[in-house]
Amino acid sequence: MPELPEVETVRRGLAPAMTGSVITAVDQRRPDLRFPFPDNFAQRVTGATVQSVERRAKFLMFPLDSQETMIAHLGMTGRFSIVAGHRRLEPGAFYAPDPPGGHDHLILEVKAPTGLSQRITFSDPRRFGFIELLSTAELASGRLSGLGPEPLSPTFSPEVLVARLKGKATPIKSALLDQKVVAGLGNIYVCEALLRARISPKRLARTIGLVRAQRLVAAIKTVLSEAIEAGGSTLRDYAAADGSEGEFQQRFYVYGREGEPCLHCASPVKRMVQSGRSTFYCSSCQR
DNA sequence: AGAGCTACCTGAAGGC
């Protein structure tokens, strides 16, 4: 589900409720998601203050005043939601009168400096998401350390992209899905960026020179920025933390539009499979 | 080392 724009939208939804709030109660409802929860997860985060809510690529990061950082990845169907207008908790009545659903795997009770308590639920039907808890030292060496540049940062330049694609024998579509090349794109936004840059998804990555890289970097930044402004793309599961859906799916040029006319040239949008995933493209516009 | 495939899991949608 969630690529960079969706994760950023979730971050923006969670930040007001969580920044500066204390985690007052934790209900971890199963031992694992894609990976096991960290050892003693509930004990380690209960009582900690969330210092901020940040994003790196498709990861949400919650630095705590306990010197550990909670990391969440939404996988395909992960979702954070905030229950507002929350009542005072009675012992043993954590959920009443709203029992958690079968895919609600983690529930955090957070209390803001204002005294308001809110319940934050992580649900994930497919359980491809995961939660980690890392010390600052582990952050530097762990899963996030190998990620490529943030696509919306100034460090992601045409020159940097060309250097990262150098020698790659794989199609550009596959290369852009590789989080070590650039971090945060997924299937939707790679397809959309390649259309906007007029580059064929089949083109070998190593043949992207500076001119095409300029178009591609600009297209990636534009499509991601516009998608964030639109609150992301909702195909089925995705929603922001307040439950609202994204709008950017209405502005897809190619994704999910096989057989429909290309919005640039009106020839039919094609679909093919590359490294096991659907690629939507216009064979007339993209070279 | 790099590239490509499979597995992980559930639910929705489409074909028969």
Added chain:
DNA sequence: TGCCTTCAGGTAGCTC
């Protein structure tokens, strides 16, 4: 109605 197949926004881990 119901059963079966296919597909889905991601990525770790395995092969070659």
